[in-house]
Amino acid sequence: MLFFENANVNIKGKTRPLLMQLLNPGFSNKLRVYFDPFAQETTRVGIAGLTVAGGLDKSYYVQRPGDEAYRLKKKEYKKDFETFYKDCPNLLRKYEKPDWEDFAKHVFYYSENCR
Numbered sequence: 742m743l744f745f746e747n748a749n750v751n752i753k754g755k756t757r758p759l760l761m762q763l764l765n766p767g768f769s770n771k772l773r774v775y776f777d778p779f780a781q782e783t784t785r786v787g788i789a790g791l792t793v794a795g796g797l798d799k800s801y802y803v804q805r806p807g808d809e810a811y812r813l814k815k816k817e818y819k820k821d822f823e824t825f826y827k828d829c830p831n832l833l834r835k836y837e838k839p840d841w842e843d844f845a846k847h848v849f850y851y852s853e854n855c856r
Contacts, residue, residue, distance in 0.1 A: 748775065749809040750802060756809050761802060765845075768852040775802035775810060797842065815841040822847075829855035 744763040749756050761775040780798040797815075803825070804810035813821065822839040826832050832850050839847065 748773070748802075748804060750775075751809045751811045761810065764801070765848060765852075768849055771806060771852050771856055772848050773804040773810065774848055775804070777801050777812060799841075801844075818844065826851060826855075831855065 744766040745760050746763055747758055748761045750759045750761065763769060764774045764776055765772070777798060777800045780800040782798055799815040800812050802810045803813045805825075813825070818841045819839055822836075823833060826847065829851055831854060832847065835850070836843065836847060
């Protein structure tokens, strides 16, 4: 099942209302993560047609309560980590060295333990 909702999205400094695919509907009460249709993927490693590693999107659109959604990129994640989760000191202590591969864990932890 797919979930879509209207969101105000900041694209190149302009805010636009867009219909976005919500990726975390079960725990989206605090942070919302939307599919980025133009995201590139990390390199896949596979054996006999099965992906063993990689294949993660390199960006998502994210939204904090009361803010507009914006594009969060893999290459900027470590730099933006403290700013994005600034109101959750427990998460910042638990994940001192954030890794893009753990992005979903970070969002879930925030949803369950913060604010």
